[in-house]
Amino acid sequence: MILFLKKNTSDTQVENLVKWFDDMGIESHLSKGKFQTVLGLVGDTSAVDISLIEGLEIVETVKRIQEPFKNSNRKFHPDDTVVNVGDAKIGGKFFQIIAGPCSVESEEQICSIAKQVKEAGATLLRGGAFKPRTSPYAFQGLRAEGIELLLKAKQHTGLPIVTEIMDLSHLDLFADVDVIQVGARNMQNFELLKQLGKTDKPILLKRGLASTLEELLMSAEYIMAGGNENVILCERGIRTFETYTRNTLDISAIPLLKELSHLPIIVDPSHATGLSKLVRPLSLASVAGGADGLIIEVHNNPQCALCDGPQSITPEAFGDVVSEISPFLKLLGKEGLGGLV
């Protein structure tokens, strides 16, 4: 971190500042240039509050040299992280698709979809048990029962399951869940992230609607700082002024996150726009843009999904998407989808 001091800063003020850092255990190095007095902070400054420093009266501005994320930073971990979920590997050269309905509704429904998406190439099953809904009057998911039904579908198909946690108090219910999803609205639920960092389960961390890439990586950092390095990042659209789509898929997030971090990054083309007709082109674009996987909403009867109907495609349409992306994946040297590519 480099501090630019204001022109009229006195020597005493500079000395006090240096001492203040010293007291915090931070070494600093002064350089008086013709135009600017500059103070460089040495060592690990990730705990230093940049906005506090900026607030000091003698400081004109502050420049961070290091990114504030460490565990998730590619600089300190050049190789791609590959997250293993059962037989499915995500990251590096491995590409997987997580598919399933928005909400788990019944044993028949979830088992039937699980079977169909597996046949089409999905290697993980998703399904909502706890559902974050804008309205308190809307269906809130089958909750604990939903997780049990997902586990039955896992028994039948062998597919590892991915489902969303909404509150720390439910964590015990997720003991047999393979991947715990943290939804966009909880991306900065820091107490939740801290506790998930103490588990050894893969965490699917969705980007918040108005979160920057740096904030996403800082949230990954909360999990990793606790010792859990199995974090899968997920781009799912950000909020913009455009109204044709519910959100705007930030396709640049894929290559940028790949550069900044070693963590796998998958894309949710269903929630990214809220329009099922866009799932196919956005899946293709995400694959071409370098994604390590997709998470797609599939429903056997899109008209009867208990929630988020318009974003779901049928198992047949899902099969078509897999068929279309497969040759792209081969061109890009990716493997996965249960051996399909």
Next chain:
Amino acid sequence: MILFLKKNTSDTQVENLVKWFDDMGIESHLSKGKFQTVLGLVGDTSAVDISLIEGLEIVETVKRIQEPFKNSNRKFHPDDTVVNVGDAKIGGKFFQIIAGPCSVESEEQICSIAKQVKEAGATLLRGGAFKPRTSPYAFQGLRAEGIELLLKAKQHTGLPIVTEIMDLSHLDLFADVDVIQVGARNMQNFELLKQLGKTDKPILLKRGLASTLEELLMSAEYIMAGGNENVILCERGIRTFETYTRNTLDISAIPLLKELSHLPIIVDPSHATGLSKLVRPLSLASVAGGADGLIIEVHNNPQCALCDGPQSITPEAFGDVVSEISPFLKLLGKEGLGGLV
């Protein structure tokens, strides 16, 4: 709710749809116009998932006639809600200021600031015990100890205290807190909102960084649906493309929320932009725009605040702000600030 059906919809399809609503206990009323067949849903449709209906193949589009919020809706509750916190009344003709430091740091610090802001006109004391920080390496607040120190400051000054909850598991620690704050990042932490709805404590609900006004009111609805009607809304800036300020204060939110809802609405001019120099003009503008109160960060030594330094003003500057807004409040016929106006 009114459904516009597609032109080529057959009579059988319409009958099936009517029956489907019937099965859900929703009465519908068909109107075949020259240009459009329209189906009106009667009664309480707040539990109907509009996006599901929109996803039906025979539906062209759906128009909601009623707002989806009920308890917070001014239509069903024309009079302003006045929330009582100790002797302080917020809402209607009553205006209050909540002031205090970003973080509670020590007994001396919090008691000293409490005394000073009370003298200047603040009628509630704020202070962060649990601090949501973007970085896991940054200071996370004194947590339980912070609440104890706030309670000591309350003992000394008589000021009711306002502090933020970050997780349901901490709820017991808030037994003696007067107003529980739900931060912007937790505005859609629905499990937390549900539980807070079962308490009888006033809840200060901050608008999320990328949340619409309707979403804010739906979150208030989560709390009120549980039986707790003491909700204070708080506008604190939204995320936009502008980079001079951390966020953009949405001043229109004040009159719009006043029209849509009977709940009191206060403004946080400190977090709205992250620049302490803007606290004064934004406080004046918020008062003139019709706010029922302000929540302002005040620190006895802005340079040493352990977090969010740049947004804090000194007790002296705070006193000046109160002096400046007082004649405005009188012009607007507002009372409060411990009898100051």
Next chain:
Amino acid sequence: MILFLKKNTSDTQVENLVKWFDDMGIESHLSKGKFQTVLGLVGDTSAVDISLIEGLEIVETVKRIQEPFKNSNRKFHPDDTVVNVGDAKIGGKFFQIIAGPCSVESEEQICSIAKQVKEAGATLLRGGAFKPRTSPYAFQGLRAEGIELLLKAKQHTGLPIVTEIMDLSHLDLFADVDVIQVGARNMQNFELLKQLGKTDKPILLKRGLASTLEELLMSAEYIMAGGNENVILCERGIRTFETYTRNTLDISAIPLLKELSHLPIIVDPSHATGLSKLVRPLSLASVAGGADGLIIEVHNNPQCALCDGPQSITPEAFGDVVSEISPFLKLLGKEGLGGLV
């Protein structure tokens, strides 16, 4: 257009409204339902000002049934428009790349780049003569001389040229230019669009930084209403809160515009983020997402470009991008790039 009238509307008021529309030559059709009185406007309502109607006291809300764009609307023109520029066809199954430097700097520079990008597969040459710069003190382009130099490069290579117009008064200088570009800042310069509608030149219309897709199509409508149907749409990134990238590429715009309109749509991966390292992945993603072409900044010496340096790639890097996208284009059944695919 359908008008929902307020509940307490009197018969006289409805009659007056019907008469008012009648005077404007618009036929209307009344339908009194149990819940809502609805007035449907018949025929071409594209000249009706929806916001004016919404402002009428007896009108609750208005719903547009037809999109406000006509000439650009796929509903009235189901087949893809193919725009011909010299030998290059853009749209339908034809894919082309427009490449060249941000600014034309000298004859040697532009001719050398033109030769190199042609060899690599570009079929049109771009180069800035008139440069819209945020600062009046920055290099404003070679202007008229720049167009002359582009024409020389065209002579040498046979590549049709694409360059931006900044003001109507320069139109005469564009007599020999093959494609006139309207930049993002001028997307709603309606007087300019009207005049371009009277020419027969292909127009490359860039989406404004904060323009919705509907606004982009309405601007195309300005050109087409004048008789010029050769409009090529261009997605080039929108302004959002993310700060890692200058803008956010809205990849969904490609399939959405393809559905709404028959016009070709190309992508500018250089300006979309302002980071040359992202040109490659975003080009791949755009191709996979269904784009009809790309416009890429290429500079023989990226470090010396007189403007917008960071978004430019070298001719070698450009050649690599073409090589990488070619097999994708073949998979998608696209032709173009001078026979390369």
Next chain:
Amino acid sequence: MILFLKKNTSDTQVENLVKWFDDMGIESHLSKGKFQTVLGLVGDTSAVDISLIEGLEIVETVKRIQEPFKNSNRKFHPDDTVVNVGDAKIGGKFFQIIAGPCSVESEEQICSIAKQVKEAGATLLRGGAFKPRTSPYAFQGLRAEGIELLLKAKQHTGLPIVTEIMDLSHLDLFADVDVIQVGARNMQNFELLKQLGKTDKPILLKRGLASTLEELLMSAEYIMAGGNENVILCERGIRTFETYTRNTLDISAIPLLKELSHLPIIVDPSHATGLSKLVRPLSLASVAGGADGLIIEVHNNPQCALCDGPQSITPEAFGDVVSEISPFLKLLGKEGLGGLV
């Protein structure tokens, strides 16, 4: 401007860089610190392209020390600029209101409104002659005839007139117009700004929908660089994700622009949200926030305005707004409104 060089930069590379700046006539000063080699550029660097410098391979990042705007910068012109329009002074301690209809429709209409708004306290008359409309099929204004009608209204009332220019080619028609307005869509129409800089007329420059404050000041700079210092800035709402309002009024823009620049800043509460019911509270808030004036749409029959109906208030409602803001203006020590305050 300060350049941070990358760690592995060789001495030869640094020498070449210094020489390159030297060739451009820019003096530089090298400072090798323990952590960073820093190059400071001396003198006027406003013509230096920061993005070009950032693109150089040996440069890690660049920090601008000076703001890129000069003529509009308060640092070089500490006193408030007061723009004189006839008898009306805008800026400093002087506050004025510009009022009038969206579009000029007829002599009777504009003269009648002019009379009414003058009586209520307006000191300038606005009215649209050339109207930028999203749709080519919507009413485009009376154009030249509209300006003539405005001049008649000026004759009758003595009010100076403000109207929008849409294209340079119309400039001659504005010979007798008192204040030329540049609309939000033309804020970066640089050729237009340059020519307006050569006139001596006051220019009302509206902020673009997605323009930062710095960009607004750079556009003012285009005008001022030509010699015309009579620029009035106007905040009129920015585009955000919120959908209740057409745009979001950025109230912080007022105090921030006052700090950065000496130019007067007025607010357009009508276009800021598109809701006439918000004109009153946003006018109050803008006054309290420090604005030097307001521009308000007033229509004698809001239901018949040929465009932008919902944003207009009646002359009576306008009178009420003036009555309400007057005591606020007195509190703030402002003068104006034809002696009303």
